[in-house]
Amino acid sequence: MIHDNKPQEKISVLLVDDHPMVQGGLSACLAYYDDIEVIGVAHDGKDALNKAKELKPNVILMDVSMPLMNGIDATEIITEQLPDTKVLIFTMHNSSEFVHSAIQAGASGYVLKDTSSEEVYFAIKAVTKGNTHFSSSIAKMLQESPLKIENDKLTTREQVILSFVAQGFSSKDIAKKLDISFRTVEAHRRNIKAKLNIESLADLVRFAINHGLINKEGE
Amino acid sequence: MIHDNKPQEKISVLLVDDHPMVQGGLSACLAYYDDIEVIGVAHDGKDALNKAKELKPNVILMDVSMPLMNGIDATEIITEQLPDTKVLIFTMHNSSEFVHSAIQAGASGYVLKDTSSEEVYFAIKAVTKGNTHFSSSIAKMLQESPLKIENDKLTTREQVILSFVAQGFSSKDIAKKLDISFRTVEAHRRNIKAKLNIESLADLVRFAINHGLINKEGE
DNA sequence: TCTTTACTAGGTATTACTACCTAACTATTT
DNA sequence: AAATAGTTAGGTAGTAATACCTAGTAAAGA
Numbered sequence: 001m002i003h004d005n006k007p008q009e010k011i012s013v014l015l016v017d018d019h020p021m022v023q024g025g026l027s028a029c030l031a032y033y034d035d036i037e038v039i040g041v042a043h044d045g046k047d048a049l050n051k052a053k054e055l056k057p058n059v060i061l062m063d064v065s066m067p068l069m070n071g072i073d074a075t076e077i078i079t080e081q082l083p084d085t086k087v088l089i090f091t092m093h094n095s096s097e098f099v100h101s102a103i104q105a106g107a108s109g110y111v112l113k114d115t116s117s118e119e120v121y122f123a124i125k126a127v128t129k130g131n132t133h134f135s136s137s138i139a140k141m142l143q144e145s146p147l148k149i150e151n152d153k154l155t156t157r158e159q160v161i162l163s164f165v166a167q168g169f170s171s172k173d174i175a176k177k178l179d180i181s182f183r184t185v186e187a188h189r190r191n192i193k194a195k196l197n198i199e200s201l202a203d204l205v206r207f208a209i210n211h212g213l214i215n216k217e218g219e
Numbered sequence: 220m221i222h223d224n225k226p227q228e229k230i231s232v233l234l235v236d237d238h239p240m241v242q243g244g245l246s247a248c249l250a251y252y253d254d255i256e257v258i259g260v261a262h263d264g265k266d267a268l269n270k271a272k273e274l275k276p277n278v279i280l281m282d283v284s285m286p287l288m289n290g291i292d293a294t295e296i297i298t299e300q301l302p303d304t305k306v307l308i309f310t311m312h313n314s315s316e317f318v319h320s321a322i323q324a325g326a327s328g329y330v331l332k333d334t335s336s337e338e339v340y341f342a343i344k345a346v347t348k349g350n351t352h353f354s355s356s357i358a359k360m361l362q363e364s365p366l367k368i369e370n371d372k373l374t375t376r377e378q379v380i381l382s383f384v385a386q387g388f389s390s391k392d393i394a395k396k397l398d399i400s401f402r403t404v405e406a407h408r409r410n411i412k413a414k415l416n417i418e419s420l421a422d423l424v425r426f427a428i429n430h431g432l433i434n435k436e437g438e
Numbered sequence: 439t440c441t442t443t444a445c446t447a448g449g450t451a452t453t454a455c456t457a458c459c460t461a462a463c464t465a466t467t468t
Numbered sequence: 469a470a471a472t473a474g475t476t477a478g479g480t481a482g483t484a485a486t487a488c489c490t491a492g493t494a495a496a497g498a
Contacts, residue, residue: 019333025244114238155444168419170484183447186485191444193486200387201485205424206436217425374474389454402477409456410474420455 010037011128014057016048016074017041017090018066022113026061026090029117036124045069052078057085059124062107064091064098072101079106086127090120096141097153097211099134109133154192159213161188165201166208229256230347233276235267235293236260236309237285241332245280245309248336255343264288271297276304278343281326283310283317284431291320298325305346309339315360316372316430318353328352373414378432380407384420385427 013030015038017023027038040055042048044066052060060078064071075087086108091098099110108127111120112135123133134142154162164174171189175182198204208214232255236242246257259274261267263285271279279297283290294306305327310317318329327346330339331354342352353361373381383393390408394401417423427433 020335021248021332021339022240022244024248024336025240028247028250029240029243031247113240116239117243120240157445166421168421170419172484180445181447183449184445187447188445190486200389201420202385202387202424205421206428209425209428210436217429376475391454399475400477402479403475405455406477407475412456 010035011059011124012037012039012055012057013124014039014048014051014055014060015041016043016045016051016060016066016071017063018043019063022063026117026120030121030124032117033121036121043067045071045074048074049077052082052085056082058128060085060087061090061120061124062087064089064093064102072098072105075102075107076105086130088123088127088133093210093212094135094137094141095210095212099138099141110138111135112137154195158188158192158195161185162192162204162208163213165189165192166205166214229254230278230343231256231258231274231276232343233258233267233270233274233279234260235262235264235270235279235285235290236282237262238282241282245336245339249340249343251336252340255340262286264290264293267293268296271301271304275301277347279304279306280309280339280343281306283308283312283321284434291317291324294321294326295324305349307342307346307352312431313354313356313360314430318357318360329357330354331356373411377407377411377414380404381411381423381427382432384408384411385424385433 013036015023015026017026023041027041030036030038039057040051042051046068048060048062048071049069060075062071062075071089071091075089078085079087087106088109088111089102089107090111090113092113094112102110109123109132111123111133115135119135126133160178161174164177169177171182171185174185178185193199193204196204196207198207232249234242234245234257236245242260246260249255249257258276259270261270265287267279267281267290268288279294281290281294290308290310294308297304298306306325308321308326308329309332310329311332313331321329328342328351330342330352334354338354345352379397380393383396388396390401390404393404397404412418412423415423415426417426
């Protein structure tokens with residue numbers, strides 16, 4: 001076992017978040033650590049892409065919900081074009097679909113916004129070394145349902161139906177919109193509920209909101 | 220016009236937020252300003268009450284959704300017991316009901332979490348002088364519907380019913396829970412929909428989420 | 439080729455919700 | 469004392485959603 005004790009270079013970090021408050025707070029928190037340097041900030045996915053190519057940071061702290069391009073899509077492009085740059089998702093969304101999408105996109109870790117700055121620091125250190133880091137609740141989620149979610153995922157058609165349902169349209173309305181029989185719509189509703197193990201319409205609406213099919217205002 | 224140019228005492232601030240990240244970021248941002256000093260932090264409403272009495276800060280930056288006691292209730296008690304302490308609500312919720320509740324509870328201002336640290340600074344300065352400060356979108360909301368919301372507000376009973384409805388319970392279930400006839404529950408549902416001008420159950424669920432009656436996970 | 443999956447659609451019956459209506463009791467306000 | 473608002477509850481009828489069932493077609497994969 002050889003220890004590498006030479007004075008380490010600072011870990012360069014790019015912050016990507018559209019909320020100035022979060023950005024400011026985060027860079028202030030990270031300024032406390034000598035071995036980390038925030039070398040840039042970006043306000044959306046497109047911006048992140050440009051800054052990442054220009055600055056080639058070691059780690060990108062990436063928010064998910066942003067204007068122009070979301071963090072997952074940006075992560076996918078960045079991890080493909082810049083394999084040496086690690087992406088650490090930093091968000092308040094803790095739904096399993098987001099987590100799975102992030103992993104699929106090549107993220108090295110997933111940290112929730114309500115964790116301590118110490119954990120963010122350790123997560124940055126971990127992914128820099130090529131390891132992964134997931135917040136405890138996320139790790140637990142991955143343990144509990146590593147493949148179940150994948151298998152039970154909704155088809156594209158079902159997602160369309162569900163988004164209409166969650167927007168308040170009746171089966172008849174949806175049938176007209178999609179030009180199919182309302183019996184078909186009802187069949188899809190049954191399948192969706194069975195797949196998600198959900199019984200009430202209210203739970204469907206919350207599922208749709210929590211998984212990004214609609215936003216809180218109703219798409 | 221007399222200018223008061225003596226070296227001002229620092230404005231003492233108490234931060235109340237259950238997210239360590241927000242707390243850390245905020246105190247780091249405010250540390251930049253010489254005339255502001257964060258003299259304490261609290262993690263929930265109860266904690267805020269104790270710290271406020273002990274530290275008697277000039278300004279309290281108060282989050283709304285917290286464990287044990289929410290920010291609105293804490294604000295009501297604090298503004299009553301400590302009239303010299305100004306409360307500035309600091310939250311991501313921008314629903315008109317929250318804003319009205321906050322004003323009712325005696326808050327001097329309402330700042331959204333996605334604003335810049337400069338605005339938070341100016342808001343703190345403003346409320347210290349006895350003025351008020353509302354984020355631009357909040358101010359616009361207050362202009363547009365100063366009284367409409369008050370008139371259309373749901374009664375406590377209706378809010379209880381709505382929260383159950385949004386959690387996915389049927390009228391029968393709710394009737395059993397509250398030990399009333401399910402016809403009464405249905406009557407309440409009719410009144411709620413009429414008041415809110417809402418037709419679908421899905422819209423009711425989203426309203427409940429957006430107005431804090433339930434959270435996205437379903438209370 | 440056979441199987442599976444997704445999407446489609448219908449039959450029948452039950453349950454849940456909604457739209458109208460009326461109306462009693464209580465507490466508060468004018 | 470009268471009016472108002474909130475909570476309670478029922479009648480009747482219609483619409484929407486759900487729970488069972490079967491079943492065809494098209495596309496992808498073994």
